[in-house]
Amino acid sequence: MVILEAVRTPFARRNGAYAGTRPDTLLAHTLNGLLQRTGLEARKVEDVVAGCVSQAGEQGANIGRQAVLLAGWPVAVPAVTLNRMCGSAQQAVHFAAQAVAAGDVRYAVGCGVEHMTRVPMFTDLTLGRGNYQGFDMLNPALLALHPLVHQVESAERLAEHWGLSRSELDAYAKESHRRAFEARGLQAELLPTPGVDAEGQAVTLGFDEGVRATIDEARMAALQPALRAPGQGVVTAGNASQISDGAAAVLVADETIARADGFRPKARFLARVVVGSDRVMQLSGVIPATTLALQRAGLAIGDIDWVEINEAFASVVLAWAREFKPDMARVNPWGGAIAHGHPLGATGAGLMAKMLQGLAHTGGEFGLQVMCIGHGMATATIVQRLR
Template identity: 30%
Template structure:
């Protein structure tokens, strides 16, 4: 069976909010709905053409069933459409895009929305054994850690996996802090130059007293210093090197892509931003989960008929500075070709959203640079990293 070509027609993201910050009053469904509406408006096509929505997120506890379907109905997409919500930890958003692109390749869908979304501020606390309680005190579990930030396989925090990488590659505390500082400086510079204006949809929030707030910029970038970063204590290991300053944040946000087959692009007379030409996952030792992009990126490039030397620009999420530096060393990357506007350390890491957020950032930065091939990748808790390669049009 001949497969169909898949195109990205429009792309947008919310600002990234800090934990319990400006976006915390909004549910994950509300965040996802905002970007869903925005990509449709940017594409200039009607909602009736959208047959499928695939959304990625981690923290579904308390959000009711199948948030992708909730968005589909809330936003007025056809009831006859289909929707599913995917969890692949930090790769959830990009996996949502991959699943949808494969549906289009197979001819099962012509037009669809891929959404990555997370409200870590609204992640639930749970009583895991509540149905068997008879008496006595019980432990309340924070799902932010239990369902995401702690490795289910290694049974320790993801920050410890970054410490493992730092030890493996002899990555110093200073190197990690310098990477973090660079990330923040790049993000602040991008904000000052208005680089994020194209990719961000402002979010309007009305509180209970009717006061209106418009959130139109990322909250997480900080004008810190190397001295300040250097004074922060190690968090995950005694005498360790990973700190709150050289790790990504806990954040809220959403991002979306409108995907179409070549036939749909021609039918609706739209101009695509890029073509999806390669996606891949690759699993690594969970204790070194941050190294996954080292293997997922060349695999995705191979599927696209390319090598990494053909890729002109990369977005690789900074879950931790040590993790990024480990990938950077193995892939022999130039920092002038990666994350020019900051990444997870500076912008934040709303985990289910980040996989699509980095694709949105790749699309707009790639357009500014007039590149032909770009790639995005991120590590994933438990080890199965994911990567995508785009051809710009």
């Protein structure tokens, strides 16, 4: 099974360019953009697998199916929506590829959407039940068995375990913005998307809205810890991913059939994995996920030309780097979620689209995408670019 194309909307800031755009509209726009890039007829898509975390309100009732219908695709094209938290869209791509590998379908789409402005995080937990307070919506029996902690606390514990200082985290965050800003104009995976500017005037967004051209280091250093008391934590809003809105989609196909239909695949899958990990050090799952993916692909970290590791927090990337000691020039070369944002259910497909474009731009062959997931999980994918 191969990837024919992958696209994403530019990611917008919370209350930014997409504030007046529904999430199903964003996803429908992305699905149509995907097919326009390839020329594949919608009727040939045999399933659409969509990732979305907060499945409530405008993102409820199987938003994948709603987007397919809204896009004007034939009613015969089915869709399903899943939630593997931050790894949702990456898992959607995996499930699409697995359906192709099993011979169940010939063309499938793995995609995702999250509109964190219109459907705030935790809406699925709090709808009709007041405000979210810690883990008060979870089963007390679960909490008695597993000492779950907030993801920010987990990011703090990663920093402590791997000896990461506040200055290291902030420096990494600044570099993410620098790389993302320098990459403008190179990111052909971006699908120009209608929105509005700060004055409410119609615009077409062609870049990630959260990327900063310059970073005020003094202002970043003055930010207080996001969860812990002042002076007792290192994780801040400045060195964590931005709350964002966006959508992304990946077209997967049977290689023989796709080539017979005249398509030129961009990449093939070498490994697709998901792992469970420690539920307190929950964000460290990227380490065993990477190890397993490399083993299954028969590769070493030095063989990887482009790494996309989701910047949920700077401490996740730097802890992972402590373990694998990669060439950091190959890790998030065009910046990451600290700069461009993290629309939860869409990021997995969005990073795949960015990685494929990055490999094509640099002439690289192997790409690794890995994402930490709440409650102690991680997804990882290794692809080989086809020349």
